[in-house]
Amino acid sequence: MQCTLCSEHSELYCADRKRSYYRCLTCDLVFADPDSLIAEADEKAIYDFHENDPYDERYRQFLSQLSEPLLTKLKKGMRGLDFGCGPGPTLNLMLEEQGMQVELYDLYYYPDKAKLQQRYDFVTASEVVEHFAHPARSWQQLFSLIKPASWLAVMTSLNELKTTASFKNWNYKNDPTHVSFYSRQTINWLAERYQADYEIVNGRVILFRC
Template sequence: MTCPLCKNQESTSFIGINDILFWKCPSCYLIYKDQSYHPTPNEEELRYMHHNNNSECEGYVDSLNQALEPSLSYIDKDMVGLDFGCGPEPVLAKMLEETGAECYHYDPFFFPELPDERLDFVISTEAFEHFFQPYKELNLITSLLIPSGTLSIMTHRWKDDTNLNEWWYMRDQTHVCFFHDKTFEFICKKFGFSLEYDDGDKVIILRKVVAWEF
């Protein structure tokens, strides 16, 4: 099976939660769900609509702050950025605008228009695990950033000691790929990023250090 991130063709399969077929790449350490278990677009949208992800939900706002607070060290008031994968309500973009920065918002289901200008920063919270084609999505995100722009990502990472047969993060029907520390090492090398910040669990901030050739 070909890895949807690094294109290695030697991924190994295993049966995980709910008897779902997963693949693990030995090169970039991405774990990804077999395509036969991917949700349909209607299933995805319905699931996202049932999330309680709005500005009135204190728990959701607290979760966003886990990515926003470390990101603010790299964001000035005159910068322009993007909330990538914002869902039906762009809460994070509004939180950023309260700090003085300008922030667009994008979601393939709810806000499918991308900005024309290149951006100083992109923040993507709980979206990477939904990427069917992470190479394609990272290609897009990288192209949106100016050189020296930052990419903040919040997604739970699997570790070498993670029990993949019981890990709760794999239970969500719309979660189709799962990242490891070594996956982000590959991303940095392949897409021209440096590591700026890592909380060791789910928030990581990268800086674009080279012009990416498409």
Template sequence: MINALSGGGGPEPAPSCPLCRQPAAHLYHRDKFREYNRCVECALVFVPSQYHLSSDAEKAYYDLHENDLHDEGYERFLSRCAKPLLERLPNTASGLDFGCGPAPLLAHLLGRAGHRMATYDLYYQPDSSVLHQSFDFIVSTEVVEHLADPRQVLLDLWLSIRPGGLLALMTKLVVDRERFASWHYIRDPTHIVFFSKETFSWLAQYLNAELEICGSDVIFLKKP
């Protein structure tokens, strides 16, 4: 990770948005570690690639997390997504927990409710064969904020969902610039893209999806 802003011959042009590919963005915030740009098209706030961690450093940071299958606090946290999702699923649907981490508790909760679950995680469950299957739903909690190429990943997931299925995401949402500046969420060096309601509205239109935002951080995209 680069720990200081580079100086030199004037400001560099803002990079293209990693979600909509719009080349126009403006500086949204700067701290002592990184800078954050905001896309003028889809409103995604993103960290330029020169501030991203290496894969080894990212994995080392994830290894510090201590979630496990018997963590009641972690279960309550995931239930904010699992409960409304279960209310919208048919019986015995097939699902994928994308980015499940070392303790796939969400897949366990959904499986306990009768759904057939597959799991995938880049570092902890890297069997990519499951990504070539199709599913009635895909759930991804606290993952999209880590994606260097959210457009490609989300599009690939969307194409793996059967007609009428759901993509369920859980991520904290940008509200405004003032709150962003003091937001704990940006202190995590593995968080590199930040969505807002406006961003998800753009994404729903791009995917031709029906958008539903539940509470403050749970997003459902339904496929026609």
């Protein structure tokens, strides 16, 4: 199986009752069998059930894992894009409250492709990259959105599991819309691919700068 990120050779990693997973021998991405991907209409139906309330303090606390370290890198007035903001945009409000300007893009809910033809001082992707069915194309798009010496802030649950048994029991991979899983090795591969510096904050937030 060809890796969906780096196009190198991957091998069958494990399988559960619903789908098989492959692991790349080069970039260490673990990805669901492409033949098991659900239709876009079914994917959106799942997202429609998400109850992301901009005024829910618990949700804001969750997003602060990304916003707080990112804000230490930014200056007031900078302009960014919340990529994959979902049906209840909240991260943009949190950043705007701190003096930033934030545009929105989401494939299903804010599908203004003109926002993807611009470049920004920062781009955020919170709980987005695990949904990438075509990660090579999607990561290239993310990095193309930032200006030189600007920031790409990503939040996802990193795969730090050491055994296939642990992966099979990992609840994060059970969401049928989660199809790409990244280890620290994968993040390092991405940084090298896009000539970016990076830091990992709290084990789940990655700040790229290139």
